Amino acid sequence: MTSIARRAVYGASALLIVALAGCSAGAPSGVKSVKLQGAGASFPAPLYNKWFKAYNAAHPEVQIDYQSVGSGSGVKAVIDKTVDFGASDAAMSDKEMEQVDVGVQLLPMTAGSIVLAYNIPDIDTLSLSRDAYVGIFLGKVTKWNDPAIAATNKDAKLPDSDIHVVTRADSSGTTFVFTKHLSTVSAEFAASPGVNKMPNWPVGSKSKGNEGVAGSISTTPGAIGYMEYGYAVGAKLKMAKLENKAGKLIEPTIEAAQTSLASIEMPDDLVAWLPDPDGDGSYPIVTYTWIMAYKKYADPAKAKALKEVLTYCLDEGQKQSAALGYVPLPTTAVPKIKAALDNIEAAGGEAPKPAAAEEPKQ
DSSP: OOHHHHHHHHHHHHHHHHHHHHHHHSSOTTOOOEEEEEEEOSTTHHHHHHHHHHHHHHOTTEEEEEEEOOHHHHHHHHHHTOSSEEEETTOOOHHHHTTOTTOEEEEEEEEEEEEEEEEOTTOOOOEEOHHHHHHHHTTOOOBTTOHHHHTTOTTSOOOSOBOEEEEESSOOHHHHHHHHHHHHHOHHHHHTTOSOSSOOOSSOEEESHHHHHHHHHHTSTTEEEEEEHHHHHHTTOEEOEEEOTTSOEEOOOHHHHHHHHTTSOOOTTSOOOOSSOOSTTOOSOEEEEEEEEESEESOHHHHHHHHHHHHHHHTGGGGGTGGGTOBOOOTTTHHHHHHHGGGOEETTBOOOOOOOOOOOOO
């Protein structure tokens, strides 16, 4: 064999090896790869990313990229059709959904508490009445030893120091839910600043995302701010007990949040709000958070893949929620949410129904 022939054989062999390696490293042979792009709420981002990573480990042909950019940006991305799905703690309004010609299916995927995390050295337990925490975010309670705070912390040596309020800088579903609660319990707050994803707060500094608020509180003595429970746990922040509708001071726990969710039935449109839940043991600020899917997809493979991913999230994924500080969906609500997955289809007709969820390999 001539040297030219040998080089040709070796070259062909090398190309074959590379090709085979590429096949083994990616999707299974004969299976089409699908990439789903999502964006939106920071509230559920740690859980969503855990779910999507686990699903991809079991189904390497499906890649899911989720960007934590805030609920407002997630809604805009869905309206602009720059993503395959969005996420929002504020769901979507009828007016927003009317701007999407292929339709939107809202799907509650998990729930969680919004807590008031604080940084007061040497104060490990803090209880706040409604007058106190509403007053703090209206800028009327400005010192940690204010009588409104002292009334529910009689054994604490509260410092005569300023309260540093931290709020969100971005358009936020967490802010929407928090202001919805404050507006429900306070007519003054309802009048101004009111319910909004990005209100004009009368007090405080601003940080982007739940993670930004957590970071600011961690590094600022005297700070207090609102965030999703799991972020406070992750940042090892202290959390205040809050007065609920029944007048009880309730610690934010998974159990207290589940009690809150049990106070309301999931409606047919899958948009349930709990601005001030009933029950002695209910934590007062709990919310669902929603995936915003299109009802019609131009690519049948994307429609099928998304339905299968969300089926996994509603089944095996719920078992992973509590470990990250989220509240598993009530078992009574899951069948209704699964049924709504049938509204997701390919533009030319119904997408194939998802296969039964598989537990990912660990």
